[in-house]
Amino acid sequence: MAKQYDVLFRLLLIGDSGVGKTCLLCRFTDNEFHSSHISTIGVDFKMKTIEVDGIKVRIQIWDTAGQERYQTITKQYYRRAQGIFLVYDISSERSYQHIMKWVSDVDEYAPEGVQKILIGNKADEEQKRQVGREQGQQLAKEYGMDFYETSACTNLNIKEPISFTQPRKVRTCMTEGLKLVGGSSEDSNQEDVTLTVDTGPTQHRLHFAMLLGN
Known part of the structure; x- marks a missing residue:
């Protein structure tokens, strides 16, 4: 049986309940949008396999519950993520303020050096906006994160950007000599792969995470 993918990336969506994490997940994996709000219980995940420069990449995205009573469970998933999206709702000042928490x-439970991306979701609700784009940019800058405003409803900054971790970086790595190094995985007997770039005597290990944005 042909191998279904070459590289597996685990990514995590976190943020307050109701900010649209599940909608972002469904829009990317299934190209669907559901306007009714159904709270995630514990954790859920979806997968999508794409191809970038001949490499089959399986993206596994974990959607976590925002309610406090589930956070003991969801924190267990932080340590295995390669990238973490911190999501707030641009029409909710409260959800924005909670990003610091x-x-x-993430700093306490996630791997050191994991890439963090700040997402201001529901950008289609401009008339209800409580958080300016500049506020999101400033907060992201303070914590060393990339920042994007998205809309699962209108498909803004979802389909193309979320499809892979920094495509330009990947192409650069390919030209420098990309090696795929396999490893073991604790869940579902899936294979983890670390991307290592061979630039001569020294090999530089790269940590990839998806970026929402062009």
Whole structure:
């Protein structure tokens, strides 16, 4: 049986309940949008396999519950993520203010150096906006994160950008000599792969995470 993918990336969506994490997940994996809000219980995930420069990449995205009563469960998933999206709702100042708490959780439970991306979701609800784009940019800058405003409803900054971790970086790595190094995985007997770039005597290990944005 042909191998279904070459590289597996685990990515995590975190943020307050109701900010649209599940909608972002469904829009990317299934190209669907559901306007009704159904709270995630514990954790859920979806997968999508894409191809970038001949490499089959399986993206596994974990959607976590925002309610406090589930956070003991969801924090267990932080340590295995290659990238973490911290999501707030641009029409909710409260969800924006809580990002600092979510960042603290990531710093405590996630692997050192994991890439963090700040997402201001529901950008289609401009008339209800409570958080300016500049505020999101400033907060992201303070914590060393990339920042994007998205809309699962209108498909803004979802389909193309979320499809892979920094495509330009990947192409650069390919030209420098990309090696795929396999490893073991604890869940579902799936194979983890670390991307290592061979630039001569020294090999530089790269940590990849998806970026939402062009």
